Amino acid sequence: MSTSAPGAEQPESFAFSATNRKQVKVLLGRYPKGRQASAVLPLLDLAQRQSDGWLPQPAIEHVAGLLDMPAMRVQEVASFYTMFNLAPVGKYLLQLCGTTPCWLRGSDEVRQAITEICGIGVGETSEDGLFTLVEVECLGACVNAPMVQINDDFYEDLDTEKIKKLLIALKNGETPAMGPQNGRRSSEPLGGATTLKSKIQTKTKRTR
Ligand code: FES
Numbered sequence: 001m002s003t004s005a006p007g008a009e010q011p012e013s014f015a016f017s018a019t020n021r022k023q024v025k026v027l028l029g030r031y032p033k034g035r036q037a038s039a040v041l042p043l044l045d046l047a048q049r050q051s052d053g054w055l056p057q058p059a060i061e062h063v064a065g066l067l068d069m070p071a072m073r074v075q076e077v078a079s080f081y082t083m084f085n086l087a088p089v090g091k092y093l094l095q096l097c098g099t100t101p102c103w104l105r106g107s108d109e110v111r112q113a114i115t116e117i118c119g120i121g122v123g124e125t126s127e128d129g130l131f132t133l134v135e136v137e138c139l140g141a142c143v144n145a146p147m148v149q150i151n152d153d154f155y156e157d158l159d160t161e162k163i164k165k166l167l168i169a170l171k172n173g174e175t176p177a178m179g180p181q182n183g184r185r186s187s188e189p190l191g192g193a194t195t196l197k198s199k200i201q202t203k204t205k206r207t208r
Pocket residue numbers: 097098099100101102103137138139140141142143145146147
């Protein structure tokens with residue numbers, strides 16, 4: 001389920017900005033005529049990005065109008081996916097993976113460290129408006145568990161100290177490098193690649 005809080009204060013209206021209206025045109029152009037409803041996910045995403053990371057009700061209705069869909073159907077989509085937030089979130093949305101591989105590798109400790117630094121539990125936003133913490137299911141980076149998605153970026157191979165360092169850097173207005181936080185490249189072994197280390201020369205034979 002998406003992040004929601006019944007009674008979140010709603011703006012009176014929503015309309016896409018001039019720049020985003022152009023993007024809406026591009027997105028709609030990707031689908032055959034009569035199938036514009038297929039653009040519901042990218043349009044909701046665009047609306048959310050314009051609205052500081054959450055989807056107010058008027059934005060959902062606006063997207064429904066553009067796609068000629070009943071507002072309730074768009075509401076159903078927005079409330080189904082964790083990528084959509086139906087209530088305001090902090091500047092940094094921390095999506096902590098709590099699924100088995102991350103849990104076995106210490107996601108509970110990562111959550112406790114987040115609570116210690118930001119003063120929030122799951123589903124809460126810090127008083128300074130900087131952080132919102134949600135727990136999500138597998139984000140597909142299990143080989144680098146445990147991990148947290150912060151806004152659009154993955155921060156992987158975490159432990160208590162590493163997540164604390166990340167959060168303090170964010171508090172200080174810094175932009176920490178995304179990806180593995182233990183020095184390894186991608187999901188290679190810590191000491192570097194162990195196989196496929198030599199370059200393979202391939203000769204292209206011409207055949208008539
Ligand atoms: S279990 Fe956490 S990314 Fe897959």
